[in-house]
Amino acid sequence: MSNFIPYGRQDINQADIDAVIDVLTSDYITQGPAIERFEELVANYCGSRYAVAVSSATAALHISCLALGLSEGDVIWTSPNTFVASANCGLYCGASVDFVDIDPTLYNLSVQQLENKLSAAAQLGKLPKVIIPVHFAGQSCQMEIISSLARQYDIKILEDASHAIGARYCDKAVGSCQYSDLTVFSFHPVKIITSGEGGMVLTNNTDLFEKLTRLRTHGITRNPRLMREISEGPWYYQQLELGYNYRMTDIQAALGASQMDRLETFVDRRRFLARRYNQLLSHLPIQLPLQHKDCESSWHLYVIRLRLPELSKTHRQIFEELRRANIGVNLHYIPVHTQPYYTDLGFQRGDFPEAEKYYSEAISIPLHYGLTLEQQDYIVDTLKAIVR
Structure with a gap:
C-alpha cells in the first residue's frame, strides 16, 4: 500500500461544503448567526446551559482561566501527558503551573496522585486555584472523584476535553459541566469534528458565560445591563476588562455546525x-x-x-x-x-x-x-x- 495513511484527518462532505458556501454568499461571513447556531447545537448536545465559540481551543483555555480569576500568585495543576496548551494557559494569566502524574493504565490524571498531592499542598498552604483534567484520547477523567476533591479544597475545575466531544462519562455527555465549572473542546482538523480551526467553552454559570463572551471580544459588552454608565445610544459599547480578539468566524461556525450533524x-x-x-x-x-x-x-x-x-x-x-x-x-x-x-x-x-x-x-x-x-x-x- 503506497498511499500515506495519516494518524488523523478531517472528513468533509458536500453538506459541509454547501454550508460554507451559504455563509460566503450571505450578508455575514464573521460575527453573524452561524456562530450562535453552532454554539446552540453543541450546548444542546452536551446538556450545558451555555457555549462560547472561539478561534481555537488554546484561546478557549486562556479565557477560561481568566474567567475563573486566575492571576499572578495563583497556581494551576494539570496532566503532564497533554499538549503544551493545557499548561501554557495558566502562564498566560501570570499564574504558575504544576502537574499531577498519570494513571499507568488509563493515561489520564491519576486521582490517587491528585488526592495525595492535594493533601500535602493543603498542609503547606499551597493549593492550586484551578485543576485542569485532560480527557486524553477521548476518554474522560474520573470526574466524580476529581470534583469531590476540588469541592473539599474549594478549587475550580476546567475540563480540557479537546479530544472528547462525543464522549460520555457516567451516562452523561462530556461537556455537561456536571462535575466542572467549564469544559473546553477543540475543532482542529484531526479532532472528532472540525471547524478548520476553532474551539468552544461550555458552562452552566451565567456570570462565567457573560465574562467569556466579553473576553473573546476585547473585553467589550453592548449589554446595557452590564455597563457601568448609562448607554449613550444604540452604537454604544464599553470595554469592561482587557480582552482579546479570539472570535470564531461564521465560515468556521457553519462548517462546525454541519459537522455536528454527523x-x-x-x-x-x-x-x-x-x-x-x-x-x-x-x-x-x-x-x-x-x-x-x-x-x-x-x-x-x-x-x-x-x-x-x-x-x-x-x-x-x-x-x-x-x-x-x-x-x-x-x-x-x-x-x-x-x-x-x-x-x-x-x-x-x-x-x-x-x-x-x-x-x-x-x-x-x-x-x-x-x-x-x-x-x-x-x-x-x-x-x-x-x-x-
Whole structure:
C-alpha cells in the first residue's frame, strides 16, 4: 500500500461544503448567526446551559482561566501527558503551573496522585486555584472523584476535553459541566469534528458565560445591563476588562455546525475501528488502550504501548519502520514538564515517572472516520511484521 495513511484527518462532505458556501454568499461571513447556531447545537448536545465559540481551543483555555480569576500568585495543576496548551494557559494569566502524574493504565490524571498531592499542598498552604483534567484520547477523567476533591479544597475545575466531544462519562455527555465549572473542546482538523480551526467553552454559570463572551471580544459588552454608565445610544459599547480578539468566524461556525450533524456517525465509526484494533492486535507484545467502566470514549486517538522487554527493537526503530511503511504514526505526548521552557522553570526528568515511562513506550496509530478496513488491516499486518 503506497498511499500515506495519516494518524488523523478531517472528513468533509458536500453538506459541509454547501454550508460554507451559504455563509460566503450571505450578508455575514464573521460575527453573524452561524456562530450562535453552532454554539446552540453543541450546548444542546452536551446538556450545558451555555457555549462560547472561539478561534481555537488554546484561546478557549486562556479565557477560561481568566474567567475563573486566575492571576499572578495563583497556581494551576494539570496532566503532564497533554499538549503544551493545557499548561501554557495558566502562564498566560501570570499564574504558575504544576502537574499531577498519570494513571499507568488509563493515561489520564491519576486521582490517587491528585488526592495525595492535594493533601500535602493543603498542609503547606499551597493549593492550586484551578485543576485542569485532560480527557486524553477521548476518554474522560474520573470526574466524580476529581470534583469531590476540588469541592473539599474549594478549587475550580476546567475540563480540557479537546479530544472528547462525543464522549460520555457516567451516562452523561462530556461537556455537561456536571462535575466542572467549564469544559473546553477543540475543532482542529484531526479532532472528532472540525471547524478548520476553532474551539468552544461550555458552562452552566451565567456570570462565567457573560465574562467569556466579553473576553473573546476585547473585553467589550453592548449589554446595557452590564455597563457601568448609562448607554449613550444604540452604537454604544464599553470595554469592561482587557480582552482579546479570539472570535470564531461564521465560515468556521457553519462548517462546525454541519459537522455536528454527523458527530454520532463519526464517533460510532471510531468506536467500531477501536474494537477491531483491540481484536486484531490482542496477541501482540503491546499494551492496548484500556477503558474505565464509567467512560465511553470518543476515540480521538488509539494509543498502543510497546512491551519493550519482549521486543528486539527499540521504540524509535519501530516508530520509524511504521513511518517508512507510509503509516502516519505519531506520539501523544512528550511530557510537558520535560520541554526546555518548563525545565527552565525548574522541572526536571524524573518528576513525573509514569508520564515519562508512558512516553518511552507509546505510539498513536491511525484512527479516523475515513480509515478503511483495508488500511486498518495493512496497519495491523505491518505492525505484526515489525514487532515479531
